[in-house]
Amino acid sequence: xxxxxxxxxxxxxxxxxxxxxxxxxxxxxxxxxxxxxxxxxxxxxxxxxxxxxxxxxxxxxxxxxxxxxxxxxxxxxxxxxxxxxxxxxxxxxxxxxxxxxxxxxxxxxxxxxxxxxxxxxxxxxxxxxxxxxxxxxxxxxxxxxxxxxxxxxxxxxxxxxxxxxxxxxxxxxxxxxxxxxxxxx
Numbered sequence: 001x002x003x004x005x006x007x008x009x010x011x012x013x014x015x016x017x018x019x020x021x022x023x024x025x026x027x028x029x030x031x032x033x034x035x036x037x038x039x040x041x042x043x044x045x046x047x048x049x050x051x052x053x054x055x056x057x058x059x060x061x062x063x064x065x066x067x068x069x070x071x072x073x074x075x076x077x078x079x080x081x082x083x084x085x086x087x088x089x090x091x092x093x094x095x096x097x098x099x100x101x102x103x104x105x106x107x108x109x110x111x112x113x114x115x116x117x118x119x120x121x122x123x124x125x126x127x128x129x130x131x132x133x134x135x136x137x138x139x140x141x142x143x144x145x146x147x148x149x150x151x152x153x154x155x156x157x158x159x160x161x162x163x164x165x166x167x168x169x170x171x172x173x174x175x176x177x178x179x180x181x182x183x184x185x
Contacts, residue, residue: 001172003144
């Protein structure tokens with residue numbers, strides 16, 4: 001369902017647009033995802049709406065009774081990509097799980113700023129974005145998916161989320177349309 005309204009206090013929540021993920025083989029060019037997300041962030045900042053930049057710096061704890069892959073994160077792995085032009089007013093959430101709410105301060109931060117709507121962008125559509133959206137929906141936020149500002153490593157998973165999963169939890173819209181609606185809100 002397309003975006004019908006912008007709440008009084010929407011927040012942009014950007015999932016895992018960080019240096020360590022920038023080189024992965026995403027379905028859509030990573031640079032385009034970052035460019036559209038940066039445009040959203042710029043307008044949210046201009047309007048003094050919350051901008052949340054989420055990164056991941058460790059693997060989720062998961063089950064401990066099975067062997068887990070070992071991976072050493074490079075030193076700059078979790079750094080937000082510079083093209084997002086991170087501002088001091090941006091709130092950074094570092095997660096160790098798939099979604100951005102569990103085990104972080106995200107919900108508390110958004111509630112203190114009276115945000116009732118979140119606009120989601122980032123990677124990956126079928127993991128971090130979807131998990132964050134499910135939690136946001138369960139917590140009572142109005143969820144908006146910036147569908148051209150997200151991508152995945154798997155085309156089928158990306159398409160399935162956009163067509164089947166996301167309409168259950170919120171509204172789907174393009175970056176340009178979200179920006180146009182923010183301009184008149």
